[in-house]
Amino acid sequence: MIEGKIKTSYTIPVGPIHPAVHEAIRLDLSIDGEEIVDVDVVAGQVHRGIEWLGINRNNPVQSIYLAERVCGICSTSHPFAFVQAVEQAANIEVPERAEYIRVIVAELERIHSHLLWAGVAAHEIGFDSVFYLVWRVREEVMDLMEYLTGNRNSKAMFQIGGVRRDITEEQFPRIRKTLEYYKTAFNQLKTVFLEDRTIRMRTKNVGILKTTDALRFTATGPTARASGVPKDVRQDEAYSAYADLDIKAITPDILTGTVVGDVYDRIIVRLLEVKQSIEIIERCLALMPSGDILTEPKIAKLLARLKKAEGEGVGRHEAPRGECFHHVRLQGGEETLATWKIRAPTYANLMSMPTILIGGQIADVPIAFASIDPCISCTNRAIAIDSRTKRKLVLTDKDLHNLSVEKTRRLKDKLDS
Amino acid sequence: MKMLTPEEVVDSFNTILDGNLIDARIYQKEIAVKKNLYTSIWIHVKRESFRKAVEHICKLQEYPHLSVISFDDRGDSVELIYHFTIYYGHHLKALSLGLRVALPKNDLKIPTITDIIPGAIFTEREIQEMTGVEIIGIPDKRRLFLPEDFPEGVYPWRKDETGPNDMLRVLPGREGIKND
Amino acid sequence: MGLNSFKRALWVYHLNASSCNGCDIEILAALTPRYDIERFGIVLVGTPRHADVLLVTGPVSRQMAPRLKLLYEQTPDPKAVIAIGSCGLEGGVFYESYNLVGPIDQFISVDVYVPGCPPRPEAIIEAVVKAWVKLEKPTEQKVTQ
Numbered sequence: 129m130i131e132g133k134i135k136t137s138y139t140i141p142v143g144p145i146h147p148a149v150h151e152a153i154r155l156d157l158s159i160d161g162e163e164i165v166d167v168d169v170v171a172g173q174v175h176r177g178i179e180w181l182g183i184n185r186n187n188p189v190q191s192i193y194l195a196e197r198v199c200g201i202c203s204t205s206h207p208f209a210f211v212q213a214v215e216q217a218a219n220i221e222v223p224e225r226a227e228y229i230r231v232i233v234a235e236l237e238r239i240h241s242h243l244l245w246a247g248v249a250a251h252e253i254g255f256d257s258v259f260y261l262v263w264r265v266r267e268e269v270m271d272l273m274e275y276l277t278g279n280r281n282s283k284a285m286f287q288i289g290g291v292r293r294d295i296t297e298e299q300f301p302r303i304r305k306t307l308e309y310y311k312t313a314f315n316q317l318k319t320v321f322l323e324d325r326t327i328r329m330r331t332k333n334v335g336i337l338k339t340t341d342a343l344r345f346t347a348t349g350p351t352a353r354a355s356g357v358p359k360d361v362r363q364d365e366a367y368s369a370y371a372d373l374d375i376k377a378i379t380p381d382i383l384t385g386t387v388v389g390d391v392y393d394r395i396i397v398r399l400l401e402v403k404q405s406i407e408i409i410e411r412c413l414a415l416m417p418s419g420d421i422l423t424e425p426k427i428a429k430l431l432a433r434l435k436k437a438e439g440e441g442v443g444r445h446e447a448p449r450g451e452c453f454h455h456v457r458l459q460g461g462e463e464t465l466a467t468w469k470i471r472a473p474t475y476a477n478l479m480s481m482p483t484i485l486i487g488g489q490i491a492d493v494p495i496a497f498a499s500i501d502p503c504i505s506c507t508n509r510a511i512a513i514d515s516r517t518k519r520k521l522v523l524t525d526k527d528l529h530n531l532s533v534e535k536t537r538r539l540k541d542k543l544d545s
Numbered sequence: 546m547k548m549l550t551p552e553e554v555v556d557s558f559n560t561i562l563d564g565n566l567i568d569a570r571i572y573q574k575e576i577a578v579k580k581n582l583y584t585s586i587w588i589h590v591k592r593e594s595f596r597k598a599v600e601h602i603c604k605l606q607e608y609p610h611l612s613v614i615s616f617d618d619r620g621d622s623v624e625l626i627y628h629f630t631i632y633y634g635h636h637l638k639a640l641s642l643g644l645r646v647a648l649p650k651n652d653l654k655i656p657t658i659t660d661i662i663p664g665a666i667f668t669e670r671e672i673q674e675m676t677g678v679e680i681i682g683i684p685d686k687r688r689l690f691l692p693e694d695f696p697e698g699v700y701p702w703r704k705d706e707t708g709p710n711d712m713l714r715v716l717p718g719r720e721g722i723k724n725d
Numbered sequence: 726m727g728l729n730s731f732k733r734a735l736w737v738y739h740l741n742a743s744s745c746n747g748c749d750i751e752i753l754a755a756l757t758p759r760y761d762i763e764r765f766g767i768v769l770v771g772t773p774r775h776a777d778v779l780l781v782t783g784p785v786s787r788q789m790a791p792r793l794k795l796l797y798e799q800t801p802d803p804k805a806v807i808a809i810g811s812c813g814l815e816g817g818v819f820y821e822s823y824n825l826v827g828p829i830d831q832f833i834s835v836d837v838y839v840p841g842c843p844p845r846p847e848a849i850i851e852a853v854v855k856a857w858v859k860l861e862k863p864t865e866q867k868v869t870q
Contacts, residue, residue: 175690175786176743177822180701180709185821194818200747200843216574227577244750263757270754281747281843343608346664357634359610364630364639366581371637417578442585442628442641444612453612455628469615471668476612479664691824692788701823709823 164485164493182468188214188288188434188458189427191465195454196282198470201244204237205447206454206470207286212367213456214288216441218434220424224369224417226290231369232303232412233277233285234445235405239310240269241448242398245501246321249395252494253330254533258320265313272306275299288430290422300413307406314403321395322383329539331391335484335496338389345479349450350401351500353379354394356387361446373411378404391499398501435463449473449501474502491535548632551584551640554605558588561601565594585641592655595646599627599658602642606631609642614668616676618704622649625678627658648678657682675702734766735857738776738800742793742829744783747843748810752780755846762850773800778856780849781833784812784825790832797833805836805856809849814838 178198182191195206208230215222243266250258270280276295277283285291295303321327337347342355352359360377362370378400380386380393387393424430440457450473459466477500484496549557555569568589576583590598602609610630617624629642648655657680659665669680670689677700688695700707741749755762756769770776773796785793797806806829811817813829829835836859839852 175788175824176784176819177701177709177824178819181819181822183702183704197745197747197818197842200745201750203747216572224578260757263754264759267754267757267759280845281751344663346611346662348610359633363636364633365641366576366583366637369577371576371581371583372579374636376636377634415578442643444641451612453628455613455615455626457617467615467617469613471613475667476664479667695787713821713823 164488164490179468179470182465184464186465187431187463188456188465189431191468192286192288193284195470196284198472200281201241202237202447202449202452202473203282204234204285205445205452206472208234208368209443209445209452209454210456210470211286211288212443212445213441213454214434214443214458216443217439217456217458218288218437218441219439220289220433222290222368223420223423225294225419226421227369228412228416229291229295229421230286231373232295232409233273233283233291235408235412236269236273236276238405238448239402240266240273241501242402243269245398245448245498246317246395249391249495249498250321250327252498252532253327254536255327262317265310265317268306268309272303275302287422288434289424290420292422294421295416303409303413307409310402310406314399314406317402318399321399322392325543326536326540327395328392329543330492330495330536331395331499333388333390334492335391335488335499336389337480337484339387341480341483342389345483346476347450347480348476349447349473349501350394350397351450351477351480353377354387354397355389356381359451361444361451365444367444369412372415373408375404375408391495394499431463434458436460440467447473450477474500478502489535491532494532548635548638549605551586554586554640554642555588557605558590558598558601562590562594562598565591565597567591581637585643587643587645589645589647592646592648595644596656596658598644599661602629602631602644603661606633609662611662611665611668614665614672616672616678616702618676618702619647622647623653623676623678623703624648625655625672653678654681656680657684659684674700676700677703677707734768735778735853735860736768736770736776737778737780737853738770738773738796739780740773740782740793740796742781742783742789742813743786744810744812748782748812751843751846752782752809752849755849760846760850762853767853773797776800777804777860778853779804779806780809780853781806781813781829781835782809784816784819784822785827785829785832786824787826790826793829793832803860805860806833807837807839807852807856808835809839809844809852811840811842814840817842 178194182194186194192207192210195210196203198206243262247259247262247266250262273283274280276299277285277293285293337351337355339356342352342357347355348359356379358377358379360375361367362375363377378397380396382400383396424433437458438460440455443454445452452473453471455467455469456465457467481497481500484500485493488496551571555571558569559566566588570587572585572587574583575581588598610633612628612630615626615628617626625646625648627644629644631640631642633639646655655678657669659669666685667689669683670685670687672678673680673683673686674688674691698707699709701709739749739752754760773779779797779800781793808814808829812819815828816825819825837852837856839848841848
């Protein structure tokens with residue numbers, strides 16, 4: 129039983145033992161025993177005014193690097209959507225080879241992001257050794273990204289009208305070697321995550337999001353697909369090289385035959401997407417067209433062209449967490465963007481958080497919250513308010529994490545006895 | 546649910562809105578090697594028929610996908626653009642629909658759509674705090690991203706005197722952004 | 726900079742002052758078996774009251790500034806502060822935004838600065854070692870305002 133602490137007026141950002149993927153989570157829980165009755169979401173600590181900077185200070189090429197730093201984990205998704213929006217607004221063509229290179233970089237990022245999430249989910253349940261193992265496996269794709277682009281994060285591959293670096297034929301064997309490694313690693317990951325008794329017990333029927341709720345709250349990405357909604361921008365919309373590749377949205381009934389919408393289904397969707405990404409990269413390597421990589425290689429000419437351009441455009445990309453959306457309007461004669469609106473994927477998924485958490489237990493809050501893969505720069509705090517007993521407890525996220533780990537231990541003892 | 550072509554979608558709006566449709570534009574582009582088509586539709590409606598247009602979108606697609614509401618400051622009027630996606634879930638058939646509403650600056654009000662689409666609550670809250678547009682009937686009026694002690698009347702996305710230029714931080718040794 | 730023996734294990738607390746997470750995952754990556762700073766005895770703890778070193782990332786937004794000060798005061802002396810990433814040094818790419826109130830050293834005194842966007846895990850490990858040397862030397866700690 130948790131001790132009630134006095135509610136303070138500070139929101140102290142206490143990080144749990146591995147703080148990098150958990151920001152200040154302060155929950156004011158009103159509980160009825162151990163059950164949660166109402167949830168409220170409060171955001172705002174990471175607001176850096178990026179759209180304002182793009183409208184008032186930067187020219188469009190500088191805004192690409194600003195868009196990269198919206199989120200460090202999905203640092204390819206935002207530039208991808210942004211350059212598509214600018215190209216639509218300014219009517220700039222993209223060479224075919226550049227489209228394929230963009231897709232390869234985006235899919236490599238998807239593999240890295242899903243493995244990162246898998247480690248965090250394992251940590252929340254209490255399996256720290258799985259966390260370390262999965263992150264070690266992830267280092268292979270980070271090495272590959274460094275080999276291709278020069279950096280592990282913030283790769284700066286995108287430019288308006290193409291990509292900045294080429295992926296040449298000499299680099300293909302190295303890519304194929306990493307993909308072979310991941311094919312074997314995938315089978316091991318599947319065994320660990322989908323067939324372990326304790327993980328099944330902690331994640332099945334926990335944090336359920338029903339199909340109608342996912343549709344009403346406009347959830348996107350693996351959160352929506354795990355609830356049976358086949359929304360996937362790569363499948364639905366013709367953009368970049370995905371239009372040639374016939375992508376199919378992955379829903380959990382591919383593996384299990386039914387859709388429940390719980391945390392276990394989300395694990396299934398993400399692991400199968402890693403496999404799908406490996407296949408997509410292989411097909412891109414096989415189908416890679418030849419040609420230029422940039423429509424306009426000289427930056428001064430590109431900026432002059434953008435300054436004269438007038439129009440508006442919309443860019444969408446399926447980031448690892450969902451649909452990433454950018455809207456840009458260019459005004460003739462102005463050096464900066466006239467309008468810029470960014471919608472990160474977690475923005476949409478966070479609205480489903482109350483439905484996922486209500487009715488569940490406090491000890492399940494860390495894993496249920498982590499299962500929508502919140503990207504912290506896009507979201508911040510969650511305040512859960514329980515109204516029935518009128519008792520307000522302030523739990524730090526260390527308390528929550530400990531509760532979650534204890535529950536795992538209890539369940540394991542029950543299984544073993 | 547029958548899937549209409551882009552031209553049929555525009556025609557259906559024309560019929561329903563009966564003269565309140567100011568402008569409609571279809572944008573199409575061929576993509577990559579196989580030259581599949583990407584389609585997006587831009588529609589400009591008057592404020593009085595805005596809710597009717599949103600209800601019509603719900604008839605075209607059950608549970609339409611709303612991405613975000615974006616904002617444009619045009620001098621003495623502002624524009625709100627609602628970005629929808631219909632016909633998702635089918636291979637390469639989704640249509641991107643941008644619904645534009647112009648509001649004069651002396652009367653910045655628009656009705657809410659959270660009763661039709663509950664997933665619009667975050668973006669409506671953000672529009673309220675960032676632009677000063679009042680959304681009538683919104684169930685939750687609190688600020689979303691700005692801190693509680695951010696001054697009232699300062700709207701970061703506006704380009705006029707209510708912009709945040711006084712709140713900028715200038716590093717020692719540098720000049721601030723010049724406003725002309 | 727000679728370090729012949731580690732007289733004690735260094736406990737590190739990580740604080741994210743509205744960063745984009747790029748630096749944070751490089752800090753986490755430093756814990757994983759590839760770089761493995763835990764073999765030196767460096768451990769991430771969950772509360773500042775147990776920490777010897779504070780790792781701070783990000784440009785500081787308005788909401789996070791009072792918390793930053795509070796956490797700094799909760800950390801007992803002797804302590805060292807490491808500002809990681811270009812955002813913490815001078816604002817990085819965000820330097821003139823309306824919601825940011827200054828790089829980290831406007832609020833707390835910083836001992837080691839690590840530039841980079843994001844810096845590599847090796848750079849972070851070197852920064853922690855430099856802070857360690859500073860702590861091991863018997864100099865007096867400055868009292869902060």
